[in-house]
Amino acid sequence: MNDKLLITKDNRLISASYSLGIPEQRLIFLAIIEAREQKQLIDARGVLQIKAKSYQEQFKVEKHTSYDALKSATSGLFDAHFEYEDIHEQTGKLARHVIRWVQKITYIDAAGMVELQFTDAVIPLITRLSEQYTEYELKQVSELQSEYSIRLYELMMQWKAVGKTNRISVDDLRRKLGVEPEQYKKMNNFKARVLDHAVNQINKHTDIQAEYEQHKDGRVISGFTFKFKVKKNKIKTSIEADKRDIDTADMFTIEGLNDKQLGRIARNPQFITDYNHIVSPTSAAGQSDSGWEFEMINRLKKDASQFKKRPIKEYLVY
Template sequence: MSDYKMVSKANALIESCYTINLVAQRVIILAIIEAREQGSMAEIGGIHHIKASDYEKHFECDKTTAYRSLKSACESLYESEFVWTDKDAKGRDKINKSRFVQRASYCEGGGYVEVMFGNDVIPLITRLSEKYTEYELKQIKDLNSIYALRMFELLMQWLSIGKTPQITIENLRTRLGVEEHEYKTMGNFKSRVLDYAIQEVNNNTNITVAYEQHKEGRRIVGFTFKFKVKTKKTLEEKRDPHTADMFTIDGLNDKQLGRIVRNPAFMAEYNHLVTPTSRAGQSQQGWEFEMINRLKKDASQFKKRPIRDYLEY
């Protein structure tokens, strides 16, 4: 499976209400690509094999992480539901509730999972009308949060014009997979979800996005997103691995390193390096101590963007 394969989804699926983790979403995406390559509806409705080696390749993780991720995804996928809207025979909105998969299996020691899509999902990935969205698999491989991935998919629906219509805060929360009890204040929602997602999309995909707030009185009621595709020159400047000083800490003192590792973008992009039970995962002080030491020992492992970029925020 090549990075240049296209992910295709009906807009109804992208706009649907569901809550799953990043790994499960990645597995669904890989299964969608394999399903569309099968050709016939009978095969698409069959069992799809997702190998840990493919997951490792496309999302640039080690083998152990790939195996663990697939097993975790398999355990959660079967319980995952989604709610989507279509029309009945008289043109009225019809609210549907279903499951992503009717079977999810993990082969202990085999290094793969098996996924069988639910009957309601199959038309949403195969019988695509004019209302569907496509993007290249490689564009989402460096996104490390489910919010960023879903934000990217939301934006891709409007790629031809580079701007979304106004999206209400309630609709946006639904489409990003934020549950009702999570981040209830606007400040928390923006800092923990929206701004993190925007930063990840800007740093790790082929588009640059900004948003405009819409208010009624003093209350924010919605957002409009404007975005543009990066030029080839911009992408090369951002990702060029041969620029020697982009990923080094030469000339930076401990105070500057502290600012870097406390940067919310740095924390969002590298929190997968620590476990929740470790010292670094339990306190800000522990995180700072651990990450500064890692930067000093081997800064080359931090390649999501040039190290000094974190000093600019």
């Protein structure tokens, strides 16, 4: 396996809530790559073979560790699911999807190999069928030793074009990172055991330097914003990132805008002209003005970097 192996996920999957250990997340990475190499992403029922040797080489572990990891991930991944929200096409209402990762998974000990089949619902989320996806090199997460650091890196990569995430509420961040409700209930523990540890690992092992800013409602921490920049000695051309100068990235954020202002942007005739193509005419967003506004506000909040035709705030006065 080479350094240029890419992980590609739909932003709905990047923003989803799930709890997976390191072996399970790594197995998914290798399965995504294997599916692409075998050109089986078109066939949702294709059986993918992941070998312990691949796990050993990519994640720089001992042979026995790779065998143990695949065996452990087999049980963990079959029982796992993820959740995400979007707009239901027929009703136009907010829908919460609960999806299993795999429909079948088999571990062959003597062969040091796992065979798995993704569920049909997962396949569209690991292909590049839309503009709303996130892509990064596998090697950037291959040395991360915390499930939280892997997820946090992915979340930040969704905002790679601007170098800063939107404000994420504490509860939403916990869900996205896979922190169980009974874990790290006290904020000082959550910051020390989850956020600080994850950020330190990301800064040490990946291509970005990150930090976070906490937001308060009164005296209570209610959310976080993550800022990051590519390390100078690791700046590379990204397949996903746009080609704008990084100094102009702040022109494409929605920082400081409330829902009322986002609604004005969504209703702007020029905005509609610029982005009418991104929704299906048969979807709720394509059927009514209210459906369009609701969908666009949510998209702006989740990933403003996809709206690149002109500075977003320009639509307030355009």
